[in-house]
Amino acid sequence: MPGTVEPRLLRGLRDLMPAEMHARQWIIDTIRRVYENYGYVPLGTPALEFLDVLRGTAGEESEKQLFEVAGPEETRLGLRFDQTVALARVVAQYPDLPRPFRRYQVAPVWRCDNPYEKRGRFREFIQFDIDAVGVESELADVEMITAMCDVMSAFGAAGPTGRPLPFRVRVSSRRVLNLLLPYAGIAPERASDVFRVLDKLDKLGAEKVRLELTTGYKDESGSPVPGLGFSGAQVDRIERFLAIRAPRRDDVLAQLAELFRDVPGAAAELEPLARVSAQLRALGYGDEVVVYDVSIARGLAYYTGTVFETELRELPEFGSVCSGGRYDDLVWRFLGERVPAVGTSVGVDRLLVALTELDRIPPPARRKATAQVLVTTFDKNLMDDYVAMTYELRRAGINTELYLGTEKRVGKQIRYADQYDIPVVVVCGSDEKARGEVQLKDMSVGRRLTAEVKDRNQWRAERPGQFNVPRAELVPAVQRLLRTIAAERV
Amino acid sequence: MPGTVEPRLLRGLRDLMPAEMHARQWIIDTIRRVYENYGYVPLGTPALEFLDVLRGTAGEESEKQLFEVAGPEETRLGLRFDQTVALARVVAQYPDLPRPFRRYQVAPVWRCDNPYEKRGRFREFIQFDIDAVGVESELADVEMITAMCDVMSAFGAAGPTGRPLPFRVRVSSRRVLNLLLPYAGIAPERASDVFRVLDKLDKLGAEKVRLELTTGYKDESGSPVPGLGFSGAQVDRIERFLAIRAPRRDDVLAQLAELFRDVPGAAAELEPLARVSAQLRALGYGDEVVVYDVSIARGLAYYTGTVFETELRELPEFGSVCSGGRYDDLVWRFLGERVPAVGTSVGVDRLLVALTELDRIPPPARRKATAQVLVTTFDKNLMDDYVAMTYELRRAGINTELYLGTEKRVGKQIRYADQYDIPVVVVCGSDEKARGEVQLKDMSVGRRLTAEVKDRNQWRAERPGQFNVPRAELVPAVQRLLRTIAAERV
Numbered sequence: 001m002p003g004t005v006e007p008r009l010l011r012g013l014r015d016l017m018p019a020e021m022h023a024r025q026w027i028i029d030t031i032r033r034v035y036e037n038y039g040y041v042p043l044g045t046p047a048l049e050f051l052d053v054l055r056g057t058a059g060e061e062s063e064k065q066l067f068e069v070a071g072p073e074e075t076r077l078g079l080r081f082d083q084t085v086a087l088a089r090v091v092a093q094y095p096d097l098p099r100p101f102r103r104y105q106v107a108p109v110w111r112c113d114n115p116y117e118k119r120g121r122f123r124e125f126i127q128f129d130i131d132a133v134g135v136e137s138e139l140a141d142v143e144m145i146t147a148m149c150d151v152m153s154a155f156g157a158a159g160p161t162g163r164p165l166p167f168r169v170r171v172s173s174r175r176v177l178n179l180l181l182p183y184a185g186i187a188p189e190r191a192s193d194v195f196r197v198l199d200k201l202d203k204l205g206a207e208k209v210r211l212e213l214t215t216g217y218k219d220e221s222g223s224p225v226p227g228l229g230f231s232g233a234q235v236d237r238i239e240r241f242l243a244i245r246a247p248r249r250d251d252v253l254a255q256l257a258e259l260f261r262d263v264p265g266a267a268a269e270l271e272p273l274a275r276v277s278a279q280l281r282a283l284g285y286g287d288e289v290v291v292y293d294v295s296i297a298r299g300l301a302y303y304t305g306t307v308f309e310t311e312l313r314e315l316p317e318f319g320s321v322c323s324g325g326r327y328d329d330l331v332w333r334f335l336g337e338r339v340p341a342v343g344t345s346v347g348v349d350r351l352l353v354a355l356t357e358l359d360r361i362p363p364p365a366r367r368k369a370t371a372q373v374l375v376t377t378f379d380k381n382l383m384d385d386y387v388a389m390t391y392e393l394r395r396a397g398i399n400t401e402l403y404l405g406t407e408k409r410v411g412k413q414i415r416y417a418d419q420y421d422i423p424v425v426v427v428c429g430s431d432e433k434a435r436g437e438v439q440l441k442d443m444s445v446g447r448r449l450t451a452e453v454k455d456r457n458q459w460r461a462e463r464p465g466q467f468n469v470p471r472a473e474l475v476p477a478v479q480r481l482l483r484t485i486a487a488e489r490v
Numbered sequence: 491m492p493g494t495v496e497p498r499l500l501r502g503l504r505d506l507m508p509a510e511m512h513a514r515q516w517i518i519d520t521i522r523r524v525y526e527n528y529g530y531v532p533l534g535t536p537a538l539e540f541l542d543v544l545r546g547t548a549g550e551e552s553e554k555q556l557f558e559v560a561g562p563e564e565t566r567l568g569l570r571f572d573q574t575v576a577l578a579r580v581v582a583q584y585p586d587l588p589r590p591f592r593r594y595q596v597a598p599v600w601r602c603d604n605p606y607e608k609r610g611r612f613r614e615f616i617q618f619d620i621d622a623v624g625v626e627s628e629l630a631d632v633e634m635i636t637a638m639c640d641v642m643s644a645f646g647a648a649g650p651t652g653r654p655l656p657f658r659v660r661v662s663s664r665r666v667l668n669l670l671l672p673y674a675g676i677a678p679e680r681a682s683d684v685f686r687v688l689d690k691l692d693k694l695g696a697e698k699v700r701l702e703l704t705t706g707y708k709d710e711s712g713s714p715v716p717g718l719g720f721s722g723a724q725v726d727r728i729e730r731f732l733a734i735r736a737p738r739r740d741d742v743l744a745q746l747a748e749l750f751r752d753v754p755g756a757a758a759e760l761e762p763l764a765r766v767s768a769q770l771r772a773l774g775y776g777d778e779v780v781v782y783d784v785s786i787a788r789g790l791a792y793y794t795g796t797v798f799e800t801e802l803r804e805l806p807e808f809g810s811v812c813s814g815g816r817y818d819d820l821v822w823r824f825l826g827e828r829v830p831a832v833g834t835s836v837g838v839d840r841l842l843v844a845l846t847e848l849d850r851i852p853p854p855a856r857r858k859a860t861a862q863v864l865v866t867t868f869d870k871n872l873m874d875d876y877v878a879m880t881y882e883l884r885r886a887g888i889n890t891e892l893y894l895g896t897e898k899r900v901g902k903q904i905r906y907a908d909q910y911d912i913p914v915v916v917v918c919g920s921d922e923k924a925r926g927e928v929q930l931k932d933m934s935v936g937r938r939l940t941a942e943v944k945d946r947n948q949w950r951a952e953r954p955g956q957f958n959v960p961r962a963e964l965v966p967a968v969q970r971l972l973r974t975i976a977a978e979r980v
Contacts, residue, residue, distance in 0.1 A: 003824040005542050007582035010565055015580055016534035037884050039861030039891030044506035046614045047537065047598065052495050068560045072602050075500060090505055092497035098909040100895040108537060112562045124536045135894040139877065143892065282874070283881055334493040371529030384772070387629065391773055394527050401529030402633065404625040405590040419588040
């Protein structure tokens with residue numbers, strides 16, 4: 001009889017098998033190490049928030065992405081779509097929290113949008129955020145940028161090859177974008193319309209953006225995309241702005257100063273970016289890792305100052321794996337108080353897909369097993385011995401599995417160890433028992449036999465892959481074998 | 491102007507501040523160490539499942555607790571209320587997964603029931619589960635029980651006092667409960683009704699359970715609770731069964747054998763429990779940590795064999811902090827195949843509340859800060875020096891915060907370090923700068939001054955709590971000071 005319910009998941013959701021879970025945990029631990037080095041402290045908030053708390057912060061786009069939840073007592077709830085809204089709530093709800101409040105939070109978020117799993121876009125995914133709340137100084141922005149660089153560098157250093165992971169943090173500022181408005185003769189109240197369209201530059205390309213800024217166009221399905229009605233001269237100016245590009249940050253700033261030379265107050269608005277760049281240089285973050293790029297606008301409506309995105313240079317099509325910026329008004333809705341803040345968010349699951357595709361997860365971080373030893377159990381009369389050996393190994397700190405499946409034959413049980421990549425197998429039949437011995441199998445030898453070695457007989461003679469030890473020496477013998485395997489792996 | 495949205499959470503949801511997050515992480519890490527020692531491997535599944543996948547597994551009670559979620563594309567979703575249903579789905583969905591599949595999963599679950607936060611009952615809480623799927627042998631049950639014991643023992647060993655944490659695993663079996671049916675003349679189809687009522691024994695007490703089994707009664711609000719209509723003689727027999735209690739497992743088994751001596755097949759049904767007890771004893775798990783207790787029935791409908799609960803002996807009113815059992819039919823719904831399995835689940839958040847109430851969280855595991863050093867920033871002219879010192883310390887592996895808040899005065903900045911329990915503060919004004927020095931403040935001295943020391947002047951002379959070091963020796967001096975503080979703490 002077949003089952004009555006089909007086992008399946010919604011598109012954009014996925015299960016992570018042990019090897020992937022280990023890899024994700026390695027990513028999280030690596031990021032956490034960097035962020036704790038910067039002194040950020042952990043915060044936890046529930047996945048469920050009241051709908052009115054979630055709404056009205058992050059712009060229309062994000063609201064459409066809300067998973068709504070029916071709560072008890074007639075309440076309307078939603079799953080968080082980011083961690084910043086909850087942070088703003090926390091800052092508002094606990095007024096005694098000393099500031100700056102510099103917290104990290106690593107937790108899943110949910111977005112009901114179109115998933116693209118091959119590029120690491122899911123409907124449920126883990127974000128690793130840091131935010132500093134109550135910081136006015138642009139040094140806080142510098143710290144965010146260097147922290148992002150340090151995280152990316154850590155993956156290079158910790159990876160299987162030890163070679164750097166090529167990345168680039170692209171930095172811009174809402175305040176620079178704001179200079180575009182007087183320069184191109186755009187009324188301030190149309191700013192968010194313009195920025196929303198500019199934010200699609202990477203996705204749609206220059207031509208469609210130009211059409212959307214002017215007359216509009218028909219998309220692939222034939223639906224009309226309305227134009228914003230700007231003049232050709234205005235769009236020329238917008239395009240001149242977007243054309244600014246240079247490998248050196250100072251050159252970008254010089255081009256901006258030149259472009260905006262007639263805009264009142266432009267020099268003062270560009271000054272902070274110049275200081276940030278100088279600080280970055282002094283700390284060793286050169287033009288090759290942090291670039292100024294005015295074409296990034298960041299989709300979310302709440303950024304007010306510096307914005308940044310991080311791309312993996314070997315996978316630019318993945319988009320940003322770590323983004324953020326300065327948002328000084330997010331707590332306003334709760335407190336009616338302006339609280340300056342800056343933050344950034346790593347897309348852990350996107351990074352997992354990207355680093356996997358780049359083969360950047362070191363083998364120990366993508367192991368299938370936690371067990372170092374499998375104790376086989378093929379002779380019913382010796383079950384008490386198997387149990388005793390297992391607990392002896394465990395109590396010596398060796399992760400050990402006792403085989404309790406349905407396969408009776410030792411060969412099948414050894415195959416099970418192979419399937420789960422358990423490196424050592426203990427075999428004890430009545431012969432071994434009678435001699436007071438146990439057999440240890442080094443599974444890595446078998447694997448190498450298949451993979452590399454032509455002359456099996458010769459190899460077997462040199463490195464047998466299995467040998468007997470006295471029962472009383474089980475623990476130290478396994479410890480020695482595990483050390484040998486670990487040393488060979490390096 | 492006040493805010494327009496009230497910052498608040500649904501009852502039963504809560505925020506965890508840094509000290510609590512550290513404590514919870516310590517609990518999770520402690521459990522994970524034990525379970526990896528047993529060779530369990532991590533699995534991740536999404537929080538959102540299709541409603542039909544979640545439904546019809548865990549009995550009426552659990553279904554009422556479902557948080558329903560409106561999905562995209564007209565789908566109906568729900569938040570998982572446990573991790574076992576998702577495990578069953580995974581086993582069904584990936585038929586190539588080698589068995590036994592022994593996985594751990596640590597993740598939040600959601601239950602829309604009545605919270606009682608002081609006793610650690612929340613509407614969103616983390617469970618740490620292990621399950622072994624595809625294991626028939628009762629040795630798998632033994633492993634579950636010893637793993638639970640080892641987890642609880644680990645909290646005693648790792649705790650602030652090092653003294654054991656008194657706990658008790660209460661074990662029973664659905665198969666023993668099934669013997670009650672012929673013994674008390676209860677038709678098999680009424681079994682689940684009876685067990686559901688018996689499961690309320692801890693909560694309601696013997697008298698109300700008796701009434702519910704017979705005539706029914708009116709609860710505190712005056713609502714009628716219908717009776718099941720059993721006779722007095724039948725309930726006498728049920729009570730005789732429930733009265734079985736003994737400190738030694740073998741005595742419980744002897745009493746059961748005596749009670750059920752006229753029930754056909756009873757001896758064979760009791761035999762597994764006798765073997766489990768013998769195995770436990772051989773492995774050193776005596777009657778003081780694992781008791782047989784027929785009064786536990788476990789609320790969820792899916793258990794088919796051994797069931798167990800764990801109580802903290804110093805907090806029996808918290809109920810079970812770790813429970814599970816054998817469930818051989820959970821995959822049936824998906825596959826039409828019977829897959830034997832056994833599992834157990836730690837209520838991490840309940841345990842966090844309990845261990846906090848018992849003062850069992852060691853101080854390093856409930857620290858507020860991750861930063862070991864705060865670099866103060868009170869002289870605007872020296873900002874470059876402050877930044878340089880901060881990154882020097884960080885690059886030496888010392889977690890360091892650069893003060894970037896709005897307080898200008900050094901005293902207020904030091905107070906900030908005190909509020910967040912940052913142990914070392916670096917102070918450098920124009921005087922220190924001129925002399926090529928920096929001042930280090932040992933914050934623990936100040937704290938001890940307030941807490942313990944009567945004669946402040948004498949103490950200050952002996953252990954000044956602040957001293958100057960050459961700027962060039964900042965890093966080694968801070969490392970020395972941190973070692974001193976750590977040594978004093980022990």
